[in-house]
Amino acid sequence: MVVMPTADSDHYAALGVAPDADADEIRAAWRFQLAAFHPDKFRDEEQRGRAEEITKRANAAWQVLGTATDRRRYDHLRETGDEAREQITAARSIPCPSCATPGQVHDVGGEVVELTCPACRIEFAAMVGALCVRRPTLERGGWFKLRYVVGFRSNRGQESIIRFRNFPKELALTQGERFSVVFDPRTSQPVYAVNHAPAVDIAWKVG
Numbered sequence: 001m002v003v004m005p006t007a008d009s010d011h012y013a014a015l016g017v018a019p020d021a022d023a024d025e026i027r028a029a030w031r032f033q034l035a036a037f038h039p040d041k042f043r044d045e046e047q048r049g050r051a052e053e054i055t056k057r058a059n060a061a062w063q064v065l066g067t068a069t070d071r072r073r074y075d076h077l078r079e080t081g082d083e084a085r086e087q088i089t090a091a092r093s094i095p096c097p098s099c100a101t102p103g104q105v106h107d108v109g110g111e112v113v114e115l116t117c118p119a120c121r122i123e124f125a126a127m128v129g130a131l132c133v134r135r136p137t138l139e140r141g142g143w144f145k146l147r148y149v150v151g152f153r154s155n156r157g158q159e160s161i162i163r164f165r166n167f168p169k170e171l172a173l174t175q176g177e178r179f180s181v182v183f184d185p186r187t188s189q190p191v192y193a194v195n196h197a198p199a200v201d202i203a204w205k206v207g
């Protein structure tokens with residue numbers, strides 16, 4: 001089991017971007033975080049509190065990384081601390097299937113790992129960093145059910161098929177890109193598909 005460190009220690013991790021992301025990517029990631037975690041979107045008080053926390057961290061990261069001179073100073077400080085650098089090497093931002101809090105996980109090239117949510121502590125499985133190997137196809141299940149069938153491959157060559165109840169059309173042309181899939185701990189059904197390309201981790205609700 002891997003306990004996910006929270007992202008508040010690193011500005012790049014807070015925005016889910018690579019340390020070599022360019023200014024446009026950083027701005028896009030910041031705006032995405034603000035839109036996705038706008039506290040008004042959450043009715044539940046606890047979830048709203050977490051959304052506020054995420055928004056606060058994103059704004060703090062933007063204040064530093066959004067200004068060239070501040071960013072250079074921060075990069076220098078950051079590179080002198082091995083621990084911080086280690087933590088975000090190929091880190092993936094993976095949302096909890098229950099409370100949606102993102103946690104940072106090392107990319108494991110498409111293996112399925114057991115994770116613990118840093119906020120609500122539930123344990124869940126996620127396939128982290130798999131390659132999407134073909135265009136999704138539509139499959140008719142029992143009754144009126146339709147499923148989107150997506151093929152993935154791990155770095156070890158293990159192929160797997162995952163069926164999604166929803167699959168946003170934005171994900172239809174993501175063949176050859178890296179994905180993580182978060183599974184519901186009770187039903188084992190996919191809850192989030194996270195697209196790691198180009199540099200931002202974008203999670204889509206699929207269950």
Ligand SMILES: [Zn+2]
Binds near residue numbers: 100120121122
């Ligand atoms: Zn959680």
